[in-house]
Amino acid sequence: MNRFFENKSYLLSLFLVVKNYLLSLLLVVILFSCKNIPDLPVEPVLLDKNDPVSLGIDEAALFKYASNLNVWLIDAKSYVARYYKRDKFPYFEDFDRTYKGGDGELGTTKRIAYYKRYIAGTKPIVVSVYRKYTQVYLEEQGRI
Incomplete structure (x- = not known):
């Protein structure tokens, strides 16, 4: 049971890292796609x-x-x-x-x-x- 919680926290932290990376990437794409x-x-x-x-x-x-x-x-x-x-x-x-x-x-x-x-x-x-x-x-x- 203890191992399940360790994997769950690992997956949650991995999800947060990937989410932050994707949001940063999206922000960069938006900034560079705006031309004025x-x-x-x-x-x-x-x-x-x-x-x-x-x-x-x-x-x-x-x-x-x-x-x-x-x-x-x-x-x-x-x-x-x-x-x-x-x-x-x-x-x-x-x-x-x-x-x-x-x-x-x-x-x-x-x-x-x-x-x-x-x-x-x-x-x-x-x-x-x-x-x-x-x-x-x-x-x-x-x-x-």
Whole structure:
């Protein structure tokens, strides 16, 4: 009789381990099967000073933001191509990560101007795509 209870507790613990494993696996599958457009990148706060250190900080922040916008558009384009095959994705300029602009402070200001121009041209496209394909917007339009 004692052996029966030992086997029963073993089976119960085995059942709990398997159940927890399957629930974890199900959670991972659910998380990876959900595909959605990512959140918009956060626009940086610039220092807007003319000393070399501040220009370098602003340049790095603008470079990161412009790169994030470009990556966001590429990801959103693949999302639209996969789930909305009939929709035509808007044209957007590719971000030139190798743009030099020159050396010294003049080169830094030229790169900052290029990043600002790219952001000014790309951000309206990003916002319109985000509005068009997010769940909230689709629910408002009755497409879901």
